[in-house]
Amino acid sequence: MHKLSLIIPCYNEEEALPFLYKSICQVCDIMSDQKFEFIFVNDGSKDNTLDIIKNFEVEDKRVRYISFSRNFGKEAAMYAGLEASNGDFVAIMDADMQDPPSLLPQMYSYVKDGEYDSVATRRVTREGEPPIRSFFAKQFYKIINKISNADIVDGARDFRLMSRQMADAILSMKEYNRFSKGIYGWVGFKTKWLPFKNIERVAGETKWSFWKLFTYSLEGIIGFSTKPLAIASILGLIFCVLSFIFIIYIIIKTIIFNNPVEGWPSLACIVLFVSGIQLFCTGIVGQYMSKTYLETKARPIYIIKETEKMNNDKKNEVQINKIEEIY
């Protein structure tokens, strides 16, 4: 009998969690031959998410939880869940039902005999998403696949079922600036892709603002490609050649027409343009430096405030103290 760990990162999901819990319980009933553990990772929610999870835990032995000291982001939550899990297979899914739990039996059928190491899901439509967001997402996948070696699939979701071996491989990548879509591609293993239609979240609202998505996409580019650095040096080279040609042109013009002063507007434009390019390139170098700086600090990816084990130990201690008091 295999054990499946379901990891669910939750940030302000009080409205969606009851729906999700009901749905994963139904799936477990279908897959009654397997053992399950549900690991809810509370990523510093400001609403009643933690209380709801604690209620599940009281009622249901399969439920475990990890609660962070603050909001560390979905990447940290997924990593913490993977670290805490001990199943033979591990699945990661969103709390908002956009990753339909009903796909789990089908996903499990591909990995259970070792035919595949992981089953990943891909949205084939982006219905219900603002068109501008879809446009930028498409451009991002185009760019990152051109400039990086990691195979990053357009529309790939974080919803995945993978073997223990692959989960351990992901855990061995302890980088602080995490970009899972790249990490999955980087570790390799045989992956089956399941396409499905986009589903809108069941309740609550998305936690990803446009700006958050933009910085996350930079994380992906910087984490999985050093091409922007090469682009910066190539741009530098092109401008050196251009300036050399321009110097020769000015010298010849001065000798023939004897008028070196003319052309102030074009000069101003060139100075502005070139200094813009210089700042842009310094910015690229700065981005890599800042990531290196953060990595060298080797800060923990997340900090735990509470888990179900800590909570239960505390309860037991109180009970033991009470018994001691009586005797």
Ligand code: UDP
């Ligand atoms: N999430 C999280 N920490 C965050 C932001 C999001 O754990 O800082 C979780 C969130 O609770 C959900 C999943 O990540 O389970 C996906 O978030 P969301 O549905 O907001 O993203 P979208 O589906 O719009 O891309």
Ligand code: MG
């Ligand atoms: Mg969602």
